[in-house]
Amino acid sequence: MNPTERAIPTVIADSMILARRNLLRFRRAPELVIGFLIQPIMFILLFVYVLGGAIQTPGFDDYVDFLIPGIIVQTISFGGFLTAIGLAEDMQKGLIDRFRSLPIARSAVLSGRTLADIVTNVVTIAVMVTVGLIIGFSFRTGPLEVVGGIGLLLLFGYAFSWVFALMGLSASSAEAAQQIGFIAIFPLTFASSAFVPPDSMPAILETFAADINPFTTVVDALRALWLGTPAGNDIWAAIVWSLGLIAVFAPLATRSYRRAVTG
Amino acid sequence: MSANNGYAIEAEGLSKSFGEVRALDGLDLQVASGTVLGLLGPNGAGKTTAVRILTTLLEPDAGTARVAGHDVVREARSLRASIGLAGQHAAIDESLTGFENLEMVGRLYHLGRDRARDRAHQLLDQFALTDSGNRVAKEYSGGMARRLDLAAALVAAPPVIFLDEPTTGLDPRSRQQLWEAIREQVADGTTVLLTTQYLDEADHLADSIAVIDHGKLIAEGTSDELKRRVGGDRIEIALSDPADAARAGEALEALASEPARHDGAILIVPIRQRREAIARAIRALDAIGVGVEDIAVRRPTLDDVFIALTGRLAAEKSRQSEVLR
Ligand SMILES: Nc1ncnc2c1ncn2[C@@H]1O[C@H](COP(=O)(O)OP(=O)(O)OP(=O)(O)O)[C@@H](O)[C@H]1O
Ligand SMILES: [Mg+2]
Numbered sequence: 001m002n003p004t005e006r007a008i009p010t011v012i013a014d015s016m017i018l019a020r021r022n023l024l025r026f027r028r029a030p031e032l033v034i035g036f037l038i039q040p041i042m043f044i045l046l047f048v049y050v051l052g053g054a055i056q057t058p059g060f061d062d063y064v065d066f067l068i069p070g071i072i073v074q075t076i077s078f079g080g081f082l083t084a085i086g087l088a089e090d091m092q093k094g095l096i097d098r099f100r101s102l103p104i105a106r107s108a109v110l111s112g113r114t115l116a117d118i119v120t121n122v123v124t125i126a127v128m129v130t131v132g133l134i135i136g137f138s139f140r141t142g143p144l145e146v147v148g149g150i151g152l153l154l155l156f157g158y159a160f161s162w163v164f165a166l167m168g169l170s171a172s173s174a175e176a177a178q179q180i181g182f183i184a185i186f187p188l189t190f191a192s193s194a195f196v197p198p199d200s201m202p203a204i205l206e207t208f209a210a211d212i213n214p215f216t217t218v219v220d221a222l223r224a225l226w227l228g229t230p231a232g233n234d235i236w237a238a239i240v241w242s243l244g245l246i247a248v249f250a251p252l253a254t255r256s257y258r259r260a261v262t263g
Numbered sequence: 264m265s266a267n268n269g270y271a272i273e274a275e276g277l278s279k280s281f282g283e284v285r286a287l288d289g290l291d292l293q294v295a296s297g298t299v300l301g302l303l304g305p306n307g308a309g310k311t312t313a314v315r316i317l318t319t320l321l322e323p324d325a326g327t328a329r330v331a332g333h334d335v336v337r338e339a340r341s342l343r344a345s346i347g348l349a350g351q352h353a354a355i356d357e358s359l360t361g362f363e364n365l366e367m368v369g370r371l372y373h374l375g376r377d378r379a380r381d382r383a384h385q386l387l388d389q390f391a392l393t394d395s396g397n398r399v400a401k402e403y404s405g406g407m408a409r410r411l412d413l414a415a416a417l418v419a420a421p422p423v424i425f426l427d428e429p430t431t432g433l434d435p436r437s438r439q440q441l442w443e444a445i446r447e448q449v450a451d452g453t454t455v456l457l458t459t460q461y462l463d464e465a466d467h468l469a470d471s472i473a474v475i476d477h478g479k480l481i482a483e484g485t486s487d488e489l490k491r492r493v494g495g496d497r498i499e500i501a502l503s504d505p506a507d508a509a510r511a512g513e514a515l516e517a518l519a520s521e522p523a524r525h526d527g528a529i530l531i532v533p534i535r536q537r538r539e540a541i542a543r544a545i546r547a548l549d550a551i552g553v554g555v556e557d558i559a560v561r562r563p564t565l566d567d568v569f570i571a572l573t574g575r576l577a578a579e580k581s582r583q584s585e586v587l588r
Binding site for chain 1: 269318320340344347348353356357359363364367368370371372399415455542
């Protein structure tokens with residue numbers, strides 16, 4: 001008996017089965033989800049009520065309008081943490097060996113992880129936007145642009161899931177993956193237009209924050225889509241950045257997965 | 264099924280090094296379809312490495328292998344549809360229930376949802392896990408986790424399964440259950456390669472045994488063949504008077520395949536054949552007036568084989584090979 005039925009889109013089907021598996025764990029560990037959401041909400045409140053009064057954001061009615069797109073981009077870029085931690089755990093526990101011995105595409109385990117991140121990112125966006133709306137944020141554009149902004153966030157988050165996938169596969173443990181990700185990405189999100197306008201920074205940092213840092217591009221693109229600020233090339237550049245990250249990190253992560261040797 | 268010339272597993276000259284360590288050094292293996300091969304070897308012999316290569320988790324540095332007719336390197340994907348693996352450490356998702364674990368594996372074997380579910384129920388039943396099927400695997404005992412892991416290897420009822428030390432850490436009852444499950448699979452025509460450090464496990468389950476050490480095959484055959492080849496049968500005689508040992512040894516020379524040795528009052532005489540050995544020995548000893556308390560023909564156990572082959576240390580390697588070839 002040959003157990004393989006040759007369904008056409010097996011890679012996609014396999015990835016969905018694995019994504020479902022990754023999401024099922026939340027059903028039994030709701031504290032994971034809550035922990036994951038509390039921190040961004042806390043940051044929104046701290047920034048708006050503690051720092052907001054001291055930050056000048058010319059061109060925006062209110063700091064909360066400036067902040068919400070920025071802080072959501074930051075949070076979503078860390079959505080891939082779950083992939084890094086999950087992969088590192090699977091490697092440690094030998095589960096990767098089971099998956100690699102099954103007749104599935106080697107990429108399915110990784111796409112299962114990154115697909116699951118999309119679902120958790122949707123939840124994160126919904127919660128953060130809701131909190132934003134409650135404390136005074138409002139969209140200034142039409143539904144199409146708002147949805148476009150959400151799409152951009154999900155694409156960008158997906159790109160970072162692959163960055164984190166590589167970290168999870170390279171790190172020696174889940175904790176190490178978390179540390180590396182934090183140290184590598186957290187400062188980048190701050191040296192951008194996410195929390196303060198770059199022109200308030202020292203010259204060199206301003207150049208980096210305004211002209212080089214892709215986080216600025218994505219944050220400004222999201223502001224254009226949600227608040228109607230001038231877009232320039234930001235939207236296209238943000239899409240290109242995201243696709244570029246995927247093009248670089250998805251193959252690297254897949255290669256690293258293929259070589260992964262456990263125990 | 265699709266195996267060539269009746270072999271479900273064939274490996275030739277498999278080699279694999281990790282840095283300086285030669286984990287496998289030209290390993291040859293053949294397992295006939297529908298039989299169980301027990302792969303025996305001390306810690307670090309290369310058992311797990313062999314299993315990992317045969318299940319496509321590792322690529323060999325040299326050599327070739329085919330499993331169920333598929334090349335381990337070139338046809339890895341189709342090979343994986345024909346195998347089940349229970350690795351040395353239980354590989355189950357602790358945040359899923361037992362049922363969900365099996366269902367997921369079944370679906371990844373592309374059984375389809377309904378069949379995957381049926382199979383999951385069936386296997387939970389077979390491995391006495393029905394009651395815990397809806398509990399999260401994190402709460403399972405070591406033995407339950409191990410059983411679930413083995414069940415996962417059997418989900419697709421693949422023609423060839425690999426079990427790397429499947430009963431390590433199990434209590435005697437769980438071991439029996441597992442053996443039973445493995446025997447059922449074999450009765451259905453499945454080929455099994457199992458590694459083990461328990462010799463009685465190999466003795467009970469395996470049709471043939473391959474002993475490896477330092478990544479090389481050092482002996483191969485059925486349990487009986489190995490026992491015979493290594494030590495052969497021997498008579499053990501408890502003498503009434505230990506001082507008679509030397510005389511008794513001489514008197515039995517006609518029966519002996521090797522010089523007799525003695526261990527206190529016990530005289531051990533390796534013999535050429537079992538038949539009539541005791542009668543002849545008693546007659547010979549009677550003739551010279553040596554008293555006998557007790558006498559028995561003993562066949563070496565697999566433990567003797569194992570120690571003789573792997574434990575008799577590197578210094579005696581050359582002698583070992585003479586014995587075996
Ligand atoms: N990934 C690896 N990296 C480095 N060395 C390894 C690796 N895997 C195995 N080895 C080495 O290869 C040799 C064979 O290991 P292997 O795990 O195959 O032995 P084994 O027979 O399964 O032992 P055990 O009975 O302890 O499970 C050992 O010396 C081991 O240290
Ligand atoms: Mg091993």
